[in-house]
Amino acid sequence: MNICLDNLTVNFDDRFQLDEINWQLDDSQHWVITGANGSGKSALAAVLAGIGEHISGTLSGVPAKVGIVSFEAQAELIEAELKKDDADIMDVISAGTPVYEILNPGNSNQQLIDELVEKFSMQSLVNRAFRKLSTGESRKVMLIRALASEPDLLVLDEPFDGLDAYTLEMLQEYLTSLVETVPMVLVLNRFDEFPEFITHIAYIDDGRLQHQIDRNDSKAYNELYQLLHLKTTDLQVPAADPETAIPRxxxxxxxxxxxxxxxxxxxxxxxxxxxxxxxxxxxxxxxxxxxxxxxxxxxxxxxxxxxxxxxxxxxxxxxxxxxxxxxxxxxxxxxxxxxxxxxxxxxxxxxxxxxxxxxxxxxxxxxxxxxxxxxxxxxxxxxxxxxxxxxxxxxxxxxxxxxxxxxxxxxxxxxxxxxxxxxxxxxxxxxxxxxxxxxxxxxxxxxxxxxxxxxxxxxxxxxxxxxxxxxx
Missing domain, CATH: 3.40.50.300 (P-loop containing nucleotide triphosphate hydrolases)
Incomplete structure (x- = not known):
């Protein structure tokens, strides 16, 4: 796998645009895309899954089998399920698609699905309607589905959000076990969530890919940490000292x-x-x-x-x-x-x-x-x-x-x-x-x-x- 984005500009329904992206990924690399809220992190990840209208430039080398987990994909599934409740179209109210059908749309390894269901402690929920799940539970379903598809590229947008401590640790360990076989691109806000296996970091701001950093470059890594910290921290400008205040x-x-x-x-x-x-x-x-x-x-x-x-x-x-x-x-x-x-x-x-x-x-x-x-x-x-x-x-x-x-x-x-x-x-x-x-x-x-x-x-x-x- 050698994915190449060459001066690529992509439009997302006139809501957001990525501009002149130049980026190369190969199958020995595992990337984190990071940046402030609204910077274009999720949009850049979505491009790898074929989403967005290409305005100019080229995208090549994306494998046929991409597993993606994102809030957008999760919302689309939930919206599709809710439409089944439309009483004007259906004679009866739909019970909704059971979880086991969502997990295997027809092209996944059932044995692997069963193993992942156990790892994620979802055994009691496989017969429940997908739309009846909590946000965290539906997030787990999305993760199992993507992992069980045995993708050639795994794209995970904020995969750790909403997970309890046990599940987060388990998922980190499982992803680590895939390092030698599946290249991964993760979208993450927090530096303390970067898995150890990450090799490269892409920093995006205002729809432009500003920096691409080898994680082993400690100087560049520390500078990027400071930049993301300043962009995203909730800390405010400290107050003045009332004892040495300037005259009003x-x-x-x-x-x-x-x-x-x-x-x-x-x-x-x-x-x-x-x-x-x-x-x-x-x-x-x-x-x-x-x-x-x-x-x-x-x-x-x-x-x-x-x-x-x-x-x-x-x-x-x-x-x-x-x-x-x-x-x-x-x-x-x-x-x-x-x-x-x-x-x-x-x-x-x-x-x-x-x-x-x-x-x-x-x-x-x-x-x-x-x-x-x-x-x-x-x-x-x-x-x-x-x-x-x-x-x-x-x-x-x-x-x-x-x-x-x-x-x-x-x-x-x-x-x-x-x-x-x-x-x-x-x-x-x-x-x-x-x-x-x-x-x-x-x-x-x-x-x-x-x-x-x-x-x-x-x-x-x-x-x-x-x-x-x-x-x-």
């Missing part, structure tokens, strides 16, 4: 208001007559080519630009040039940039890196409170790094350092979080990790996010406001 702002005032701003060097204007307002709880994406003035604009907000005093700038309740200090402004801002990462060369542990955000320091030079330690641990849990709390920051990968610095900037819940090209220098996996964290922050806090990058089309869920600068 007037809710009626915008965070930032720039009125007719000009920035020029000699006779060359970088920014010309710009008006821009950032309201509370707004999220913005700032984009533009090199030299368009993105950095200048940020430094006007932070108070680091010398021309901020000759412009009409209102930030966090201060009219610039009226005697306020730069630290009065910066207490309301969380800032992450590549330059900050270059400067943050300390070897302190990850928990302390996050705690340092309460003090805007590089390194931690103040004894942390128990509350601050708890909040830092909650951030580490959100990032999937709880087991690395005491690992030195300078021992982390470049991408993990960026995630930690975003958490550090957010720990005090600043009214404005500025992320200055946070994906710069990151590979695609780490870029997606950072974007997933930004989405989590946008959805789960009252902090306004200002996300700066080169590409206005590189959108983040939750960011609905855009400012694109042009080079003069």
């Amino acid at each position: 702002l007037d809710p009626a005032q915008p965070l930032v208001h720039l009125n007719n701003i000009d920035i020029k060097y000699d006779d060359h204007k970088i920014i010309d007559s710009l008006n821009w307002t950032i309201e509370r709880n707004q999220h913005w994406q700032l984009s533009g080519p090199n030299g368009s003035g993105k950095t200048c604009l940020l430094s006007l907000i932070t108070g680091d630009h010398p021309q901020c005093y000759v412009n009409d700038i209102f930030v966090f309740g201060f009219q610039r040039g009226n005697g306020e200090s730069i630290w009065q402004i910066k207490q309301f801002i969380g800032y992450v940039s590549t330059a900050l990462q270059w400067e943050y060369k300390v070897g302190t542990g990850l928990r302390n890196v996050i705690i340092s955000g309460f003090y805007d320091s590089i390194g931690l030079y103040t004894k942390a409170t128990d509350r601050q330690k708890k909040i830092a641990d909650e951030w580490l849990a959100l990032l999937g790094m709880s087991n690395r709390a005491d690992v030195p920051f300078n021992k982390l990968s470049y991408g993990d350092q960026r995630l930690l610095l975003i958490a550090r900037a957010m720990v005090k819940h600043p009214p404005l979080l500025i992320l200055d090209e946070p994906c710069l220098g990151l590979d695609d996996m780490n870029r997606q990790l950072v974007l997933a964290l930004i989405e989590k922050i946008c959805a789960g806090s009252e902090t306004s996010v200002l996300y700066v990058n080169h590409h206005p089309e590189d959108q983040i869920k939750g960011i609905d406001n855009y400012l694109a600068l042009e080079k003069k």
